[in-house]
Amino acid sequence: MAQTLERLTRRTATMKSIRGIVRTMKTMSAINAAPYEQAAEAIDAWRETVLDGLHGFLRCNGPIVQAATDRSERVLIVLGSDHGLCGNYNELLAREVAAHPHAATARVICVGAQMEDALGGEGVTPAVTLLPPANVDGLIRLAGQLVTRLDTLRAEAGPGDLAATLIYTQRGAHGLQAPVTQTLLPLDPRMLDDLAQRPWVSRSLPRFSMPAADLLAALVRNLVFATLYRAAAEALVTENAARLARMQQAEQSVDENLEELEGETRSVRQSEITTELLDVIVGFEALKGREKRRRRGDASRRR
Template structure:
């Protein structure tokens, strides 16, 4: 019985240590999500500025002609997790990737080594795998690498067009997360038409000194950068939210196990106390019986 109580005590201590780790991970997830959320809000403001610049360009040069290409070079950029403890985050993204049309012909750019493993489980082999950001400052590095990679693919495609899509996880209603696919290139024709038709409300007319092709290329590059940056920030916010939810579930499970262990420990301790009391009573009764026998023997000898 003593060994059982000792074992229960060790298990309780282990569960309390695990609870401390889970609580720390939960706190870190909540803290880590805040800088990425702030970065997402900041890049939204920058993206609005780029769109204003594109609006001014279209006002000066007129609407862009939309070119249709029958067989563009497809690129899929998948924003996964590389830190774990967030459930089936990568597996859901991998299933979203295989649902894309012509995924077998697309060049898949993967963010995260664990995301690469999840894609391999679905039979998809990325052409390159990039490291996810370790902090909010790393978002610039990741977005720049992706823009450079897209420039390389476009140069390799030659005169052919480039069709790039983003696959990442975003927050939904009631704290849920879901994988989404967002078109990256070519730019949305409806958005461009809406910008071209929007009236210019300033009293000063826009003008530019750069050649129109160079200015347009710079605006598109910055818009792509902002979109990639925003998607990476949103994916990391969602990842930390998923990890926070898993840690909350783990904390609840640990608390339930601790309650069971404490109840079992109390029961075992009560059994030990009862056994010890019975031993004392039995010993006391034995001593009383021995004293009575001695008295009877002394009385008989007289």
């Protein structure tokens, strides 16, 4: 179907506007990812400080005996996205949750309304849905809410312990994203063994004045907070990286469409110019023929 020059011009203008929006989204994704990456690096340093405290506690009190997980109340924490334009981010996480061996019986804490919809598509109904962070300050709010809910659930669990699993998305190789399942509680036994066997390098022995149970609870709570904060920051970095990749693909597609439209516009404009030139030539030839006939008529009358 042939298109007019006016229609092609309107389509080109619309495509250029879309390109401007896509470029803006690319810039925002790149800018937004930086603070979350810095937050992740900062919480890593603080987590190492908490681990040093746990190392000192183990040095003084020996290994920690944790409850068996077969009697535990199970919780799945899923960190999704509510901002969109990042492909199948939530769907990948929802499939990871549905594939978890305890998805049918565990209490699911969902972060993000769109993540809740994706979980519903996999037949998983969250017990509660929280709002995702809108900025770096929101990471503290979200991690604090999750720690408080875990404390409440642990108190309600009774004699059994609490088994919490964290599911989120992190960056993979070659700019890809991949869902990650990480055990949050009970603490990783290998990590605890590692800390217990690690030599104490300082010449000063660790000492503390708090009751051992209270100190251990505070250390575990801070370690869980740091882990949740780190996972939420990494998830947001990955989300912005995924959005940046989608915007790059969209920009390439828009550029290809623009190039096609501009080529078609040049072709239509050339056709119109050619038609106008032919009309001028035909008109000129017609006038020229009429002038010749008029002159012949004048010459005949003079004779």
